Amino acid sequence: MAAKIPKVPTRNSVLNNTLSHMDDIFEFEKKEEIPKVVTEPRAGELVEMEFDRMESFPGHKFKLYTGQRLQDMINSIREFGILEPLILWKHEEKLTILSGHNRENAAKLAGHTKGPVIIKENLSYEDAVLIVTETNLRQRSFADLSYSERAFCLKQHYDAIKSQGRRNDLLKEIEDLMNPHEIKENPTLLENPTKLRSDEKVGDEYGLSRDKIVRYLRIATLIPSLLDYLDTKRLGFEAAYDISFVKEAQQFLIAEMIEKEGFTMDTKKSALLHSYAKSGSLTDELIRQIVSGERARKPNSNKAKPIQIKGTVITKYFTEKQSRKEIEETIEKALDLYFAERSTEQESKVG
Incomplete structure (x- = not known):
């Protein structure tokens, strides 16, 4: 009967067992994995950030790009x-x-999950709205x-005028934030922001008459659904x-x-x-009559219309x-x- 040949352990198994026993002999402590520390970016720094950490500005008034304009941004x-x-x-x-709602949207559609950002802190809500407005105007x-x-833009600029001194610095900072690589090269991109948004320059800035600006400011007070009808041409500008x-x-x-009926x-x-x-004097019932077309004109007023005396008589x-007062x-x-004499004549006839 042949003798059994003992099985020789492989080199790797011997080495592994030896190292394992060595750890026990010398009581080496196993190193624990050190968790990675995620540091928050500092305000003003240019950093990369995941889109899922961001949220849209509440009540954002500017519509996202669609159609060819969106596709061009995705391709870029x-x-x-x-x-x-x-x-x-x-x-x-x-x-x-x-600033960047369209860039975020297009980047996501392009397959990106993060992008470059600059963070602002210590802003009031009004300051934040001004940045939203200004950056959109500079990009379109x-x-x-x-x-x-x-x-919306004109209303925000009108409101900004009321606190012009404080907001001038913010407007300059917006310009810098939108051109982070040009700050040092061109520090005077907005040397005189007071003139840029002063009351006297609003009409020239937008190519609008003062009357047109006033109308836009009034329209800004409409409820969202009526503003949507205006944008989709279900409601005319003058009607709005x-x-x-x-x-x-x-x-x-x-x-x-308009919507349901x-x-x-x-x-x-x-x-x-x-x-x-x-x-x-506008009531709900009057609104129904006017919008439905039942009432097409305003009722005649009981007030007497003014009469002009001809120049030849004067x-x-x-x-x-x-x-004029003497006349x-x-x-x-x-x-x-005249009326006193006429009254006397009528009384004598009756008598």
């Missing part, structure tokens, strides 16, 4: 990456996008904006301006009649709404030296005398 990001950093507002443990032309976006004088609660009724709003109807609203009885007093006395 795929080829060159995100060239301009997003501006984030750090507040209440949140990171809110102030005013003509590219929808009616509601234009109204007229409806802006209607109380907010009643605007909802108008929007509901399919009524159209022309300038004749809107002018009626405007007129009744300014006089304080020159017949008065001289050029007599004042009016004389006419009033003549009328009193």
